[in-house]
Amino acid sequence: MQCTNIIPVPTIHPKKLKLRNSNSQLSVTHPQSNFEVQLPLPSHVKFISSTSNPFVKHCHKLRQEICEFQKSLQEKTVMMDCLLLPDNCEIPEWIDDLSVRIVQVSSAVIKKVSGMQSTESIEAMAVMRIPTSFSDINADAKEANCRAWFPSPHRVLVLDGVQDPGNLGTLLRSATAFGWNGAFLLPGCCDPFNEKALRASRGASFQLPIVSGTWSHLESLKTEFQIKMLAGHPETDKYSKPFHLSQKLADSLAKLPLSLVLGSEGSGLSEQSRRQCELVTIPMAGEFESLNVSVAGGIFFEASSSSSQSTQPPMSLGKLSPAPSSSPMFSLRGSLITLAFFTLLSLAYFSLNFSVSSPPPPPVSATVNNAVRQQTAPDNQLPEKKPEENENENEEEFSDIYHSPEVFRLNYAEMERKFKVYIYPNGDPKTFYQTPRKLTGKYSSEGYFFQNIREGMFRTEDPDQAHLFFIPISCHKMRGKGTSYENMTMIVQNYVESLIAKYPYWNRTLGADHFFVTCHDVGVRATEGLPLLVKNSIRVVCSPSYDVGFIPHKDVALPQVLQPFALPAGGNDVENRTTLGFWAGHRNSKIRVILARVWENDTELYILNNRISRAEGNLLYQKKFYTTKFCICPGGSQVNSARPTDSIHYGCIPVILSNYYDLPFNDILDWRKFAVILTEKDVYQLKQILKAIPYSDFLTLHKNLVKVQKHFQWNSPPIKYDVFHMVMYDLWLRHHVIKY
Numbered sequence: 001m002q003c004t005n006i007i008p009v010p011t012i013h014p015k016k017l018k019l020r021n022s023n024s025q026l027s028v029t030h031p032q033s034n035f036e037v038q039l040p041l042p043s044h045v046k047f048i049s050s051t052s053n054p055f056v057k058h059c060h061k062l063r064q065e066i067c068e069f070q071k072s073l074q075e076k077t078v079m080m081d082c083l084l085l086p087d088n089c090e091i092p093e094w095i096d097d098l099s100v101r102i103v104q105v106s107s108a109v110i111k112k113v114s115g116m117q118s119t120e121s122i123e124a125m126a127v128m129r130i131p132t133s134f135s136d137i138n139a140d141a142k143e144a145n146c147r148a149w150f151p152s153p154h155r156v157l158v159l160d161g162v163q164d165p166g167n168l169g170t171l172l173r174s175a176t177a178f179g180w181n182g183a184f185l186l187p188g189c190c191d192p193f194n195e196k197a198l199r200a201s202r203g204a205s206f207q208l209p210i211v212s213g214t215w216s217h218l219e220s221l222k223t224e225f226q227i228k229m230l231a232g233h234p235e236t237d238k239y240s241k242p243f244h245l246s247q248k249l250a251d252s253l254a255k256l257p258l259s260l261v262l263g264s265e266g267s268g269l270s271e272q273s274r275r276q277c278e279l280v281t282i283p284m285a286g287e288f289e290s291l292n293v294s295v296a297g298g299i300f301f302e303a304s305s306s307s308s309q310s311t312q313p314p315m316s317l318g319k320l321s322p323a324p325s326s327s328p329m330f331s332l333r334g335s336l337i338t339l340a341f342f343t344l345l346s347l348a349y350f351s352l353n354f355s356v357s358s359p360p361p362p363p364v365s366a367t368v369n370n371a372v373r374q375q376t377a378p379d380n381q382l383p384e385k386k387p388e389e390n391e392n393e394n395e396e397e398f399s400d401i402y403h404s405p406e407v408f409r410l411n412y413a414e415m416e417r418k419f420k421v422y423i424y425p426n427g428d429p430k431t432f433y434q435t436p437r438k439l440t441g442k443y444s445s446e447g448y449f450f451q452n453i454r455e456g457m458f459r460t461e462d463p464d465q466a467h468l469f470f471i472p473i474s475c476h477k478m479r480g481k482g483t484s485y486e487n488m489t490m491i492v493q494n495y496v497e498s499l500i501a502k503y504p505y506w507n508r509t510l511g512a513d514h515f516f517v518t519c520h521d522v523g524v525r526a527t528e529g530l531p532l533l534v535k536n537s538i539r540v541v542c543s544p545s546y547d548v549g550f551i552p553h554k555d556v557a558l559p560q561v562l563q564p565f566a567l568p569a570g571g572n573d574v575e576n577r578t579t580l581g582f583w584a585g586h587r588n589s590k591i592r593v594i595l596a597r598v599w600e601n602d603t604e605l606y607i608l609n610n611r612i613s614r615a616e617g618n619l620l621y622q623k624k625f626y627t628t629k630f631c632i633c634p635g636g637s638q639v640n641s642a643r644p645t646d647s648i649h650y651g652c653i654p655v656i657l658s659n660y661y662d663l664p665f666n667d668i669l670d671w672r673k674f675a676v677i678l679t680e681k682d683v684y685q686l687k688q689i690l691k692a693i694p695y696s697d698f699l700t701l702h703k704n705l706v707k708v709q710k711h712f713q714w715n716s717p718p719i720k721y722d723v724f725h726m727v728m729y730d731l732w733l734r735h736h737v738i739k740y
């Protein structure tokens with residue numbers, strides 16, 4: 001993870017950083033509590049060479065976590081608590097003025113904590129805090145203190161559902177470079193302190209005031225300061241005619257408070273943004289649909305800033321002005337100025353979620369990269385950015401856990417841009433699904449999908465623009481009302497037949513461009529009264545077994561996810577996993593009976609004959625996932641269960657012990673890269689099979705498992721690559737039909 005062309009942060013001078021040295025242990029006190037977070041770093045330690053050191057493990061683990069940053073930091077200065085320097089680095093005398101705790105570490109420790117393959121460019125790492133300029137406004141807050149968000153709201157960037165961290169970070173960087181006063185993130189945006197967003201922002205995340213809030217908060221800001229709201233929108237939209245961006249328009253806005261709203265990469269502006277803002281488009285000579293959002297943002301910034309900054313000297317993009325050096329270690333000093341730009345790393349005790357019963361995690365390591373050549377070398381000697389840097393970034397995100405990583409990347413991007421679904425509007429509210437019954441329990445996937453499809457970017461009100469048609473009827477809700485299986489089949493049949501009679505869309509393809517979603521066990525059987533729905537339509541179900549009515553390659557396997565999860569996600573914790581295998585649950589299938597009978601008394605496999613009693617302790621079942629290498633996932637009354645997704649969430653390698661199971665996203669993900677796939681007859685050799693897996697292979701499986709966790713998580717509203725988007729991608733792959 002290389003970072004070059006660093007933008008200095010002059011407001012955070014190293015001699016002005018607030019630092020602290022502890023006589024016993026490095027500690028940080030939460031400003032609103034009496035709790036102190038202890039880091040495993042005794043005061044006598046001056047050098048660390050082993051990657052097994054508890055402090056190194058601590059930093060490495062927390063580096064992987066992207067915490068939620070809340071508005072709770074009361075202090076007004078950036079906090080640095082410890083500085084880690086390479087062992088071959090000479091400590092400059094001026095650092096003594098900072099009173100910072102200094103620890104020298106080996107190159108192996110640098111590599112492990114930073115997560116980088118090449119560490120030659122790293123001069124220092126720091127344990128830091130989140131800036132005070134970030135505010136996360138509670139959605140329920142009725143009164144908005146707008147004047148506390150931005151020192152001056154003359155120019156405010158508003159991002160509407162920008163999910164790509166590279167684009168978000170680049171926009172923050174450009175806004176800072178062009179002198180904008182802050183950024184407002186509407187729901188659906190990615191975390192501005194996401195690792196990739198930080199890398200792309202080059203420090204802007206720590207200079208630019210950032211507020212995360214809702215449209216109601218933004219309207220309060222607009223009203224308070226009489227802000228004119230513009231929104232970037234492509235001219236190709238046939239439903240609106242935006243103004244063209246021009247110098248005349250920019251001149252007319254020079255003295256007005258202004259906000260620029262930019263929409264998501266896939267679906268553009270939300271409906272509310274279109275209604276509330278004046279739309280502006282960038283005229284293009286070539287025939288192309290749209291620009292990348294970060295590129296478009298840069299053009300808007302330059303145009304809107306040119307009038308008000310015409311008297312200022314020109315800015316050189318991508319270059320740094322040389323600065324005088326008073327020390328041979330100037331590069332380190334310059335790097336310290338930019339520490340903030342690369343911190344993944346949060347203090348959860350700055351979160352509103354801080355509680356007495358659950359002490360917050362300590363801060364995480366931040367990496368500082370070498371800026372010496374950029375700051376001192378002539379322009380023609382600036383080091384070139386290696387082309388493989390972006391390639392490595394893509395390889396990390398689109399690795400071989402996918403059958404075809406590049407195909408997935410390209411098709412997914414196309415889906416975000418184009419895919420539209422029409423939802424049939426009518427239905428009896430006493431029977432048909434209008435609002436989710438609930439988003440909890442073993443059938444929560446059904447409720448989440450119904451909610452996500454209504455709040456996501458894929459819905460269209462124009463059936464002529466739709467690629468697929470969603471049949472909004474819920475078996476889960478019907479079962480909750482006590483409907484029998486037989487009556488459920490009749491209700492589904494009557495409802496679909498009423499749609500066929502009322503609308504022309506079914507008959508154009510005989511239902512081949514329609515889909516039906518259910519997570520209830522009876523879901524596949526509920527469609528038996530409609531032969532064409534079974535034969536032609538796409539059924540998204542949680543019970544995808546080859547030996548029942550499920551039709552592979554046409555129907556879609558819906559992951560059964562038991563949300564909300566009781567405990568946080570596991571990962572990067574293999575040293576804690578000492579139990580070979582684990583299973584506990586009802587013996588409601590033949591394979592479960594055999595599993596319990598054969599391995600119940602084994603000393604290395606923790607196999608129970610029933611569920612773990614709650615009387616034995618709180619969340620013992622979930623906690624057992626944290627200490628186990630392989631979690632056994634036998635089929636129950638149906639081939640599926642929530643255990644595979646539980647295992648994935650808690651970081652335990654799932655062992656699929658079922659026959660004829662069409663695993664969720666099996667056409668996208670290579671399950672053998674993060675799971676062990678067995679047949680039911682393998683139950684008798686289960687222990688031998690698991691023990692024969694080399695430890696290096698286990699580590700690879702576990703590393704890949706952490707990568708796929710995002711694909712098995714529901715969110716509301718949905719976010720990029722989560723379960724909802726993966727299901728939509730499966731539907732996108734199946735949407736091509738001829739309409740007569």
